[in-house]
Amino acid sequence: xxxxxxxxxxxSYEGQEVNITCSxxxxxxxDYITWYQQFPSQGPRFIIQGYKTKVTNEVASLFxxxxxxxxxxxxxxxxxxxxxxxxxxxxxxxxxxxxxGKGTRLSVIA
Amino acid sequence: DVKVTQSSRYLVKRTGEKVFLExxxxxxxxxxxxxxxxxGLGLRLIYFSYDVKMKEKxxxxxxxxxxxxxxxxxxxxxxxxxxxxxxxxLCASSWEGGYTFGSGTRLTVx
Numbered sequence: 001x002x003x004x005x006x007x008x009x010x011x012s013y014e015g016q017e018v019n020i021t022c023s024x025x026x027x028x029x030x031d032y033i034t035w036y037q038q039f040p041s042q043g044p045r046f047i048i049q050g051y052k053t054k055v056t057n058e059v060a061s062l063f064x065x066x067x068x069x070x071x072x073x074x075x076x077x078x079x080x081x082x083x084x085x086x087x088x089x090x091x092x093x094x095x096x097x098x099x100x101g102k103g104t105r106l107s108v109i110a
Numbered sequence: 111d112v113k114v115t116q117s118s119r120y121l122v123k124r125t126g127e128k129v130f131l132e133x134x135x136x137x138x139x140x141x142x143x144x145x146x147x148x149x150g151l152g153l154r155l156i157y158f159s160y161d162v163k164m165k166e167k168x169x170x171x172x173x174x175x176x177x178x179x180x181x182x183x184x185x186x187x188x189x190x191x192x193x194x195x196x197x198x199x200l201c202a203s204s205w206e207g208g209y210t211f212g213s214g215t216r217l218t219v220x
Contacts, residue, residue, distance in 0.1 A: 034208045043200045043211025097143060100153035
């Protein structure tokens with residue numbers, strides 16, 4: 001399974017755009033990139049998934065360069081409720097168990 | 111929306127007890143997983159199952175077993191609970207787009 005590397009923590013003010021970058025140099029051809037959000041005492045929640053280029057949904061955007069060795073989760077205009085841990089995972093869409101890293105702890109400040 | 115339901119939110123058990131953690135999903139997913147989450151260690155995979163009556167060991171299966179008699183239900187069993195099994199336990203089922211997690215069971219072994 002491709003290993004991922006992401007910053008341990010980030011701080012942001014409310015209303016700002018937050019970009020969290022994840023590197024996955026050994027990503028395989030059939031791997032997708034998926035991001036999850038976890039609040040304290042809750043299970044991780046699926047945010048967005050992509051294979052290449054750009055994916056956008058009502059919550060976030062995911063940017064993936066052509067070489068797919070990294071990806072960037074973009075959260076537009078964050079609020080206090082976006083304070084959470086964000087995990088970047090790489091795998092073949094649920095058929096192989098996902099390996100969670102430490103994630104990025106995002107703190108949004110008023 | 112897919113729902114993954116874990117039977118208990120909080121449990122307190124005594125050392126040596128046999129403990130059952132139940133997980134039910136309502137979307138006919140074939141793949142189900144059990145993780146535990148501890149501060150500083152992230153989510154670690156205990157067991158997973160790709161089909162009824164099938165099970166595979168994850169990264170930390172020692173002291174645990176699982177049961178999958180029906181597709182929708184995946185049970186984690188602590189044969190003889192110990193204090194080092196105090197943790198947050200998270201069940202998940204997977205689909206092509208990713209994982210859906212339950213809310214977690216916080217187990218305390220005293």
